[in-house]
Amino acid sequence: MRAGRWNPSEKRVIIEHVPIPQPGPNQFLVKLASASLCHSDIMAIDAGQTATLGHEGAGYIESIHPSAEGKGFDIGDKIGFLYIIGCCFKCEGCMIHILHCVTGKQLLQGFTTDGFFAEYAVVDYQNCIILPESIDVKKAAPIFCAGITAFHAVDSSELAACDWLAIVGAGGLGQIATQIAKAKGVNVVAIDINDATLEVCKQQEADQVYNSRTSKIYVEELKQLTNGGCKTACVFSNAQAAYAGVPPILRLGGVMMIVGLPHDNIPISTMDLALGRYKVKSESTSIPQRMKNAVDFLGEHGIQPEVQIRRLEDLNDMVNEMRAGTATKRMLVTF
Known part of the structure; x- marks a missing residue:
């Protein structure tokens, strides 16, 4: 699959071909429909990580690990999800901003999975929610941090x-x-x-x-x-x-x-x-248990993020535009 990965030595995003991940215990494999850029991704870059960027995503369930079966989800479901994956912190419902601390010095420590600027990703079922019909999955990614x-x-x-x-x-x-x-x-x-x-x-x-x-x-x-x-x-x-x-x-x-x-x-x-x-x-994105109230409200009132649709190949330009403060809407890639 294609993935937009930050290369610290070249100081730019490179579109690479990497293996499609496989879901582990309690996980889904998701075919991404949309991914969007957040300022917290710039913190990941500043921390010098070599990783696929992006923690805002939405898509369709492609496959389900046997341990995640019978949890209210089916293959093909249109879902959004919080990016709390592979967490090693022994807390109940760790917050999204553990990933993105202010200094960036602890960014991604203990996290073993890459981000959502890729064609596929694995997500924990506990962090997922089925999207209301009123929410367009192709524009939904920013909901799952910003929204x-x-x-x-x-x-x-x-x-x-x-x-x-x-x-x-x-x-x-x-x-x-x-x-x-x-x-x-x-x-x-x-x-x-x-x-x-x-x-x-x-x-x-x-x-x-x-x-x-x-x-x-x-x-x-x-x-x-x-x-x-x-x-x-x-x-x-x-x-x-x-x-x-x-x-x-x-x-x-x-x-x-x-x-x-x-x-x-x-x-x-x-x-x-x-x-x-x-x-x-x-306030912050907070824990998965608080997600439904927010998503239901956005769906009920037809609230959609203002987005500018880009290509995956534009991701490096998107990063530069966010750094420069010239972006006027949430920059989003569709797959």
């Missing part, structure tokens, strides 16, 4: 209908979060430094968008629009500046939701926390 993470972030943000939510970082996660928030009846302000990604959020019915780089008075305008500030700010950017800009846009007692992962720790005012000016929460 689920965005849902958890919005769902945990302590928002009621008509509250104001700031989406800080209008890329792939921010665009899905905008759709989720609007489906919940929440007012949305999207903030970014990229007008193209902001335009996508605007098309998704964000109530207002602000370019924090070019607008000198957006904080004042936002406070006037929201009658004192947003109830919650979900930060999907990994930029320190994005986090630094959150306290001024929150109303008293608001929530800073940490999702984006900067390389360095973010500064938090202990005085602000002690005085109750705002509080800090965080």
Whole structure:
């Protein structure tokens, strides 16, 4: 099969022909329908791993290991899955971001399988879910990191209908979060430094968008629009500046939701926390047991990731575009 593998010595993605993997105990062999690029894949590259890239995927069950039979799945089922495979951590339901720690120094330690930018992959049945008919498997890959993470972030943000939510970082996660928030009846302000990604959020019915780089008075305008500030700010950017800009846009007692992962720790005012000016929460893709609620919501409301369909041969260009911050939608390969 073809696979897009990062070559550390050449510092680029190479499309190689590698053996089709075989499912082990409790696993399926999946024919990939789609795979998409996530910023966490850049962390894998920075960690110097020689591996097939990609942890966002969806596809069809090709074969089932005997130990995974009778678990509610059949050959041909259209499925999505969390990338927790071959895990050596002895915890119940380890989180996806164990794979993608902030420093990258522990990335993929204890994991023995490659990623989803390939024609086939093996997945553990415990991490799989049958896709609703309303979700297109050819575009579903970003749901299984970005989409689920965005849902958890919005769902945990302590928002009621008509509250104001700031989406800080209008890329792939921010665009899905905008759709989720609007489906919940929440007012949305999207903030970014990229007008193209902001335009996508605007098309998704964000109530207002602000370019924090070019607008000198957006904080004042936002406070006037929201009658004192947003109830919650979900930060999907990994930029320190994005986090630094959150306290001024929150109303008293608001929530800073940490999702984006900067390389360095973010500064938090202990005085602000002690005085109750705002509080800090965080979300991630989380564990497989929480996946169904997110996928069901996305399917019920017809929420699909905004994607740009590419070829597997474009994967190296995709990596460069993500590094440069020029991508406006989730970059996806179909098979």
